[in-house]
Amino acid sequence: MSRGIQDSANSDESSVKRLCEQLLDQQPQAQVLLERLLSRPAGRKEGNAFAAIRMGRCSACHLNVAAVRLQQAKSGEFINCASCARFLYFETR
Ligand SMILES: [Zn+2]
Numbered sequence: 264m265s266r267g268i269q270d271s272a273n274s275d276e277s278s279v280k281r282l283c284e285q286l287l288d289q290q291p292q293a294q295v296l297l298e299r300l301l302s303r304p305a306g307r308k309e310g311n312a313f314a315a316i317r318m319g320r321c322s323a324c325h326l327n328v329a330a331v332r333l334q335q336a337k338s339g340e341f342i343n344c345a346s347c348a349r350f351l352y353f354e355t356r
Contacts, residue, residue, distance in 0.1 A: 282313045286341050286350055293341070293350070300349065314344065315354040323347050 283301075286293055300312035314323035316336055321328060326346040328336070336342050336353040344351050 279313060282350070282352065289339075289341060296343075296348070297350070312350060314347070314349040314351055316351050317354065321347060321349065321351055323349050 283297065286297060297312055303311050311323075314321050316322065316328055316333065319328055319333060320326060321344040324344060324347040326344060328342070328344075328351065332342045333353075336351055339353075341350045341352055343349070
């Protein structure tokens with residue numbers, strides 16, 4: 264009954280690649296931090312360098328994102344989570 268859950272790990276991987284490109288296009292200086300985050304042991308299929316902002320929180324560690332930074336993210340900028348250091352992006356869905 265509970266079968267049928269689709270694991271979309273592969274498409275997540277390509278979306279991480281796209282996020283990397285967007286980030287470096289926007290903030291070339293972020294490369295060092297990005298590489299550091301990507302080299303952390305992988306525990307999540309979304310990758311451990313990026314997390315979407317959901318309900319105003321980091322979807323990885325659930326820390327509230329400050330309103331000012333939320334605005335930045337909404338305008339398409341990547342921001343860093345103050346707690347887990349992931350690059351946060353606003354999910355447009
Ligand atoms: Zn976080």
